[in-house]
Amino acid sequence: MKRQQVTIDGNEAAAYVAHKTNEVCAIYPITPSSNMGEWADQWSAMGIKNIWGTIPHIIEMQSEGGAAGAVHGALQTGALTSTFTASQGLLLMIPNMYKIAGELTSTVFHVSARTVATHALSIFGDHSDIMAARSTGFAFLGSSNVQEVMDMALIAQSATLKTRVPFIHFFDGFRTSHEVQRIEQLSDDDIRAMLNDELIIEHRKRGLNPNNPVLRGTAQNPDVFFQARETGNPFYVKAPELVQETMDEFAKIVGRKYKLFEYYGAKDAESVIVIMGSGADTVHDTVDYMVDKGEKVGLLKVRLFRPFSAKHFVKELPKSVQKIAVLDRTKEPGATGEPLYVDALTAINENRVNGSTPLIIGGRYGLSSKEFTPGMVAAVFDNLKQAKPKNHFTVGISDDVGKTSLEYDKELSVHKGKMFRGMFYGLGADGTVGANKNSIKIIGETTDFFAQGYFVYDSKKSGSMTVSHLRFGENPIRAPYLINKANFVACHQFVFLETQDMLKNIEQGGTFLLNAPYSADEAWDNLPLKVQEEIIAKELKVYVIDALKVAKQTGMGVRINTIMQTCFFAISGVLPKAEAINSIKQYIRKTYGSKGEEIVAKNYKAVDETLSHLDRLQVPDKTTSNIILKSAVPDEAPDFVKNVTGKIISGHGDDLPVSAFSVDGTWPTGTTQWEKRNIASEIPVWNPDICIQCNKCAFVCPHSVIRPKVYFDDLLEKAPETFKSTRVRGREWEDGEVYTLQVAPEDCTGCALCVEACPVKDKTDTKLKAINMEPQLPLRQTEKENWDFFLSLPEVKRERVKHDNVKGSQLLQPLFEFSGACTGCGETPYVKLASQMFGDRMIIANATGCSSIYGGNLPTTPWSKNAEGRGPTWSNSLFEDNAEFGLGFRLTIDKHAEQARELLEVLRPKIGSELVNEILNADQTTEKGIFEQRERVAKLNDILEGFKSSEGKRLLSISDNLVKKSVWIMGGDGWAYDIGYGGLDHVLASGKNVNILVMDTEVYSNTGGQASKATPLGSVAKFAAAGKPTFKKDLGMMAMNYGNVYVAQIAMGASDIQTVKAFQEAESYEGPSIIIAYSHCIAHGINMRYGLDQQKAAVDCGHWILYRYDPRREEQAKNPLQIDCKKPSLPVADYLYKETRYKMLTKSMPERAKMLLTEAEKHVKHKWQRYQDLANTTAQQSV
Amino acid sequence: MNLKTKYLGFELDNPLVPSASPLSKDIDMAKRLEDAGAPALVMYSLFEEEIYHEDAELDHYLANGSDSFAEALSYFPDEMHDFKAGPEEYLEQIRLLKEKLDIPIIASLNGVSIGGWIEKAKLMEVAGADALELNIYYLPTDPVQSGAEVKDIYFDILKAVKGKVSIPVAMKIGNAFSALPSFAKKIEDAGADALVLFNRFYQPDINLERLEVEPSLALSTSDEIRLPLRWIAVLRNQVKMSLGATSGVHTAEDVLKLTMAGADVTFMTSALLKYGPEHISRIKTDLLQWMEENEYASLDQMRASMSMKNVTDPSAFMRANYIKILREYQQNN
Incomplete structure (x- = not known):
């Protein structure tokens, strides 16, 4: 029977x-x-059944x-159970994995292998x-490509x-998990034939059941643990043979043959790579x-990495082999070698080939998806040819420090026969990737x-x-690397x-x-010189097309994807033109059919209109342009930014050698200012005549690109x-002071929140x-000069402005910019505000998520510093x-402050009592107080510089x-409500003076919109595809239960002044604040x-109650809870249905949407009543 | 004694038809209307803009930001959603109403241009709609567009719709037309099976605090029946198609007056929104009581009895009426 051909990626396979x-x-x-989880969740939500006819x-x-x-629990009660993960996620599973394996429990975890965070x-x-x-x-079974992923x-x-033995089935993150390939899909019959019902029943029987009670998970002592631990050995001894048997069975059913270790190459190979x-x-x-x-x-592919069968490994190697290079896609600092290399050494040493041992060397490649190309493979073979091959080498980088790297040919191309190799440069939002x-699907299928x-x-x-x-x-196609020709x-x-040399790779x-x-x-005269x-x-x-024009004419707006796709098929000749257009239309129906006939019709029209607008450019003999490619960073940038950051920005990060980097992952702050992205088509333009100088525009700006300053007019x-x-x-x-509101034209993203x-509205228009928003291009140059001049003006002195109101806060320099x-x-305005105040x-601890990505993802980072060199210092742990x-x-x-105070007492006679007393008794509750303390400590440091004693040096x-110092713990709802909640709760309970900012988007934004416990009822999210049926967790209420925690719930769109107050109060509270x-x-x-506006609507409908709970108010016999x-x-619906996350359900499951809306309305009423009761009750008790 | 009437070829028990409003979005509410005696139901309007823009909006926001950033290649699990896009939701509602209710269901299509949306008329017929109400709300703001050109838009759309469907089509119009009798006649000639007078356009308001133009919804009052009353009286004997009166029908008196002027049906929205579906049965009772007291056997008996043709003084519906009012005003003040 012919199996279905599908064009999918590794994760879907x-x-x-698994499903x-x-x-x-x-x-x-x-x-x-x-x-992988999203697919499984989606299929179950759609009612798709497993091979036994039930929905997982x-x-x-x-x-x-x-x-x-x-x-673990599901397995221990006999269900066939799986999970999907990677990286840190796998590491978090390790304790249970020991248990699951120790209990010899059958399961497969599917892992798209990803770098574990180290220095970054x-x-x-x-x-x-x-x-x-x-x-x-x-057991660890690895796949090399998408077809293998499905098979393995x-x-x-x-x-x-x-x-x-439980299995990890792994494949390379992104390279295989996200690579789309045409593959043969296994049928239900194939799958059924591979799974033995008896074995499944045995698995179930081993499950815990009160009808046949047993006890598993005892605590054992020195007398028996060791022996009991050895009982599983026979299973591991037998496992490789059984896996090979399974592969053989698979070959009989499906036809594709696999081996635990599989040799490929010359029969008389002398050099072999193991990988x-x-x-x-x-x-x-x-x-x-x-x-x-x-x-x-030759090549020895490793498929079953654990249990590692030395016997099979050695048997598969050709007898002729003299030299072996084992390549590891990992690094184990301090080890004698990376794991696969060490295994190969052991295997060969324990099972000598022909009595003589080939030379075995190990090397690292491909960390963090670093490209691994034929040129690098050739370099490894070249290395093996040397009389003394370099061991513990690296390939793919230039290691000018440890001298481990191999030189390689970047141009080597090894593909055979006719192959189309296309590169398409698109803008994220323009639909190019889709x-x-x-x-690919059209061609593949x-x-x-x-x-x-x-x-x-x-x-x-x-x-x-x-x-x-x-x-x-x-x-x-076996080319898991980018196209270079x-x-x-x-x-x-x-x-x-203007910025990309995209023709460098064209042949x-x-x-x-x-x-x-x-x-x-x-078009020709408008091309940069290098392109010409x-x-x-x-x-x-x-070939040239004005796709935007066609898109506008056909009602497609700015989406040019269909038009460019039509052009591609028309000129690439991959398919006959008519057939291609027919297929494009079929896929348009497939993609947009459920979203309305008009969308389909619009796309059809775009296809039909395209060809008449596509023209061949007659290439002149000579260049005519004087437009040159822009340099990535300006000349006035610091050396590091020019030499390192600039290279990364311009796409040459791969060329940077090891010596370019710090040894411990440290990077300078304030580098986004050098990366001028010019992505806004329109930017805000200020009208000073009607401006009331409220600074609300600057307050809400997510990218710190609109800033006010007050300065003397002589400047x-x-x-x-x-x-x-x-x-x-x-x-x-x-007198003489003037006000300017200035926009950074090249950093603005054009969001128009400001x-x-x-x-203010113009009274005559x-x-x-x-x-008002105006086109950026005509303003770019003049506003750039204005911005540079604006930056040269002095910042307003911090002690001159009020920090607890909107207007004053915006005259403080933002130290988070251009992220x-x-x-x-909606997150960054809060972050920016904190940086101003x-x-x-x-000092910031930032949970992994959106904020750690826009806060710390290279090439440039937004946390910056002021003219004195001070600014936020930032780190992301996990x-x-x-x-x-x-x-x-x-x-x-x-601890250090305490020690410093102790040392001040010890050194009091030498430092002088007056200064010591001033420092120890300083009031630092105001900006002025902090400024004065800084001055005192500077004075102290001057004195300490002259001290030779250990105490003096330690105090310095x-x-x-x-x-x-102000400690901030920032992150999103996925962290605070879910994965980090245990720790968050503990920190709140600690009573320590930390400030926690939870930027609640009510969904895992960074990983693409999965539901968290912050996701509201009725909202559609991944893993809650039919609308979340449960209520949002009330994190604030839980925090308030401690009584000694400052808690505020804010929404700057609903109340900017409450937002500023909350930040000011939270920071000033000498205990935990959230x-x-x-x-x-x-x-x-x-x-x-x-x-x-949506923030305001969320508050106005009662979904998001604004409040502040300040324990200090109790001391004044006031209610600590103020509802703001x-x-x-x-009406709740007026808020919800302006958002696609809610509205989409009304279009797909209207009855369910209605039911969830009713529940949401009820919930809003109850919540409001609960908060009112709490506010009032507490007030009465306090009085 | 009966309240029977004919509209769009349907024999109706009474003329109290709920006109296009959100009431028909809710099946339970629709059922209550039927139980209260509604003889037919005009559904809420499917707007041209909804067909185009809502789908485009959904498509835009579901795809917005996707395929841009490696960790978040999409934001919604939309592939599993079978969206009832564009008219689907509306068509589904026609099917449901037809399934749950016994009375004729009149679908309502609202738009201003010749375009793909007109195709939806056929889909409405296929979904089971017994008739269509075509509501054209065209606001001419272009100084070079003549009145005749504006009227052509109405004829063209009507003809296009009539060309698609075989069910009866009613045309609902606004009151800002010159030479209304001629316009009405041409609408009839273009194939309309009924004319509904007049659409109550919600006029925008200005919010002085925010300096913004805002839509404002004001429910009608009985005073407003006089405009349709006049024109139904004028048109009744000049066209053969059914005439529906809409705007301001709140009481039995309103119904009686409009019927006497010549209306075949008297549509209601504001009164039903204000007093609930059961208001229909109250009006029915009041109507019957009035007819009993005044010895009328049927509404047909009084229908058009006070149309322009049938009144003693036809000038009362014309300019003379205006002069008369002014004179009375002067005399009284």
């Missing part, structure tokens, strides 16, 4: 088998494995630790997580039942290429071509560039040509498709011609406000431990802790421009 073969899945989102039960847990616990977090792929779990007793998922499921994961495919094709050239080389995924797609995304969440790498060909390049956004005579705001005739040169030199065929002498200023309002200012926040957060982000003495991590900061500061090293901040989010499915908003007046 694994999830497909077919399990009864229970306990899941938790983590990149890059989240999609999918449950989201609060962490991977929780998921592992639930899996990385979401990308390597085997460090797998290796960290290798001692748990699980089933082989693992079958083998775990046979062997009773597992996707890299094996790269070696495979390179070996082919080299063998054709007469080289005696259209390319459809193109309508032709006999093999097809592959891989997508590279930006590190920024707004204005990001995507690069799609597509390969199609007659031969199987393209025969087709498409530029979907003309502006990219001679290739095709270049350009979307330009020009006709084919006009490359087009001429490489004799490219160039205006050197101002650029178009620089604006006006008389400053307010009696606190002196315009929405502006309370009410559509105008005191700031890569989404345009119109406390930034010069702030997702789950952030509260504890921040508490640690507090402990150090408190910690004296800065005598100045008040602020829960409503943060509108792209994951809500709203127009981000109106995010603040009015009784709900807006």
Whole structure:
């Protein structure tokens, strides 16, 4: 029977088998494995059954630790159970994995292998997580490509039942988990044939059951533990044979043959590379290429890494082998070598080949998805050829410090036969990736071509560039690396040509498709010089379309995906034109059919209109342009930024050597200012004549690009011609002081939140406000000069302005600026505000999530410093431990401050009593007090510099802790409500002086919108696809229960003044404080421009109650709880149905939506009553 | 004694038809209307904008931000949702109403341009709608567009819709037309089976505090029946199609007056929103009581009895009426 061909990625392939073969899945989102859980959840929600005709039960847990616990429990009661995870998630599962393996329990965990965070977090792929779990007793079965993922998922499921050894089935994160390939899908019959009912019944029988009670999980003592631990040995001894048997059975049923270790290459190979994961495919094709050239080389693919069968390993090696290079995609510092290398050494030493031992060396490659290319494979073989090959080498980087790296040929290309290799440069929002995924499906499913797609995304969440790498060909595609020789390049956004050398990878005579705001005739003169040169030199065929024009004409707005896809098919010749257009239309129906006939019709029209607008550019003989590619950072940037950051920005980070980096992951702050992204098409323009100088625009700006300053007008002498200023309002200012509101034109993302926040309307033309959006391009140069001048003006002295109101807070310099957060982000205005109020003495622990990504993702980071060099210092530990991590900061500061005070007493005679007393008794409750204490400590340090005693030196090293520091623990709701809640609760209970900011988007935003316990009832999210049926957890109420915790719930769109007050009060409270901040989010499915209106609506309808609970008020016999908003007046539906997360349910499950709305309305009423009661009751008790 | 009437070819028990309003969105409410005696039901309107924009909006926000950032390649589990996009939800409601109710269901289509939305008329018929009410709310703001051109839009849309369906079509219009009798005649010629007078447009208001134009909803009062009353009286004997009166029908007196002017049906919205569906049965009782007291056997008996043609002084419906009122005003003051 012919099996169905499907074009899917690795995650979907694994999830497909897991969902077919399990009864229970306990899941938790983590990149890059989240999609597996999402697929399983979605299929169950759609009622899709497993092979036994029942719908698997999918449950989201609060962490991977929780998921592992639930899996363990389900397994111990006999359910076929699975989970999906990666990286830190796998590490959190380790304790349970020991238990599950120790109890010889059959299960398969599917892991998209990802880097474990060390000196830095990385979401990308390597085997460090797998290796960290290798001692748990699980079997480890690896897949090299998407087809193998589907096959091995089933082989693992079958083998775990046979062997009773639990399995990790792993494949490379992103490279395989996200690579789209055309593969053959296993049928239900295949799956059924591979799973033995008897073994499943045995698995169930081993489950705990009161009808046959047993006890498992005893505590054992020195007398018996050891012996009992050895009882499982026979299972591990037998396991490899049983896995091979399973592979053989699979081969009989399906046809594809696999081995535990699989040799490929020359029969008389002398040099062999041992490798597992996707890299094996790269070696495979390179070996082919080299063998054709007469080289005696080969490859040993490792599939079953644990239990490691030395016997099979040695048997599979060709007898001729003399030298072996074992490649590990991980690093184990301090070890004698990386794990696979050590295993290979042991295996060969214990099982000598022909009496002589080949030379074995080990090397590292591909950490964090670092490219692993044929050139690198060739370099490894070259190394083996040397008389004394380099051992413990690295390949793929330049290690100028440890000298471990191998030189390699970056250009080597090994593919055979005709193969289409296309690169498509798109803007995140323009649908390029989606259209390319459809193109692969069209080609994969309508032709006999093999097809592959891989997508590279930006590190920024707004204005990001995507690069799609597509390969199609007659031969199987084993190329798990990016295209470096393209025969087709498409530029979907003309502006990219200003910064990206996208033709560097195109081969001679290739095709270049350009979307330009020009006709084919006009386009040439508007191309940068380098682009013209490359087009001429490489004799490219160039096609031009004004896709935006076609999109607008056909009602597509700014989405040019369908148009560019049509162009691609029209000129690439991959399919006959008519057939291609027919297929595109079929996929349009597939993609948009459920979203309305009009959307389908619009896309059809776009397809039909495209070809008449697509023209071939007649390439002139000579260049005409004087436009040159922009340098990544300006000349005035610091050296590090120019030499390191600039290279990363311009896409040359791979070329940086080891010596470019700090040894411990430390980076300078304040680097976003050097990366001018120019992503806004429109920017706000100030009208000083009607501005009331309320500073609300600056307050809400997510990117700190709109700033006010007050300064003396004599400074205006050197101002650029178009620089604006006006008389400053307010009696606190002196004569001659003026006010300016300035926009950073190149850093603005164009979200327009500021315009929405502006309370002023022009009395003669009410559509105008005191700031209005205008096109950026004509303003760019003049406003850039104005911005530079603005920055040169002195900052307002901190002690001159009130910090507890909106206007004053915005005259404080933001020390968080130009982050890569989404345009119109609802979180960053809070972060920025904190940086303004406390930034010069702030230390931040940031939970992993959106805020750690826009806060700490390279190449540039937004936390910055003031003119004195002070500013927030920031670190991200993990997702789950952030509260504890921040508490640690507090402990150090408190301890060092205490020691400093002790040493002050010891050294009092030498320092002088007056200064000591002043320092010890300083009042630091005000900005002025802190400023004066800083001055005193500076004076103290001057004195201490002259001390030679140990006490003096010790005091000097910690004296800065005598100045008040502000500890902030920040993160999202996924951290605070779910994975980090235990720690958060403990820190709240500690009584320590820390400030916690929870930016509550009510969903796991960073990993793509999975439900958290903060997700409200009725809201659709991943893992709550039919609308969350349970209420949002009331975190604030839980925190208030302690009585001694300052708690505030805020929403700046509803009350900016309450927001400022809450920050000020929280920070001044000498105990634990928590602020829960409503943060509108792209994951809500709203127009981000109106995010603040939605915040207000959330409050007005009663969903989000504004309050502050200040324990200090009890001392004044006042009610500690103040409700800061009015009784709900807006119908709940008026808030909910402005957001896609709620509204979509009314379109798909209207009855359920109605039921959930009724529940939500009831809940809002009850909640309001509860809060009212609490406020009133407590008040009466207090009086 | 009976209240029977004919509208769009249907024999109706009485003329108290609930006109397009959110009441028909709720099946329970629709059932209450039927139980209270509603002889037919005009559904809430499916707007051209809804068909185009809501789908586009849903599509936009479901895809917004996707495929941009490696960790969050999408934000919604939308693939498992079978959206009742555009008219689907509406068509589903037609099906449901047809299933649960016995009275004729008149679907309502509201738009201003010749476009794909007109195709939805056929889908409404297929879904079971017994008739269509075509509501064109076109606000001419272009100084170079003539009155004749504006009227052509109405004829063109009507013809397009009539060309799609075989069920009866009523045309609902606003009151701001010159030469209304000629316009009405042409509407009839273009194929309308009924004319509904007049659409009550919600006029915008200005919020002085926010300096914003806001929609404002004000329920009608009985005073408002006089405009349709006049024009139904004028048109009754000049066109053959059914005439429906809408705007301001709150009481039995309103119904009687409009019927006497010549209305076949008297639509209600504000009164039902204000007093609930059971208001229909109250009006029915009042009607019957009035007819008994005044010895009328049926509504047909009084229908058009006071149309312009049938009144003693037709000028009362014309300019003379205006002069008369002014004179009376002067005399009284």
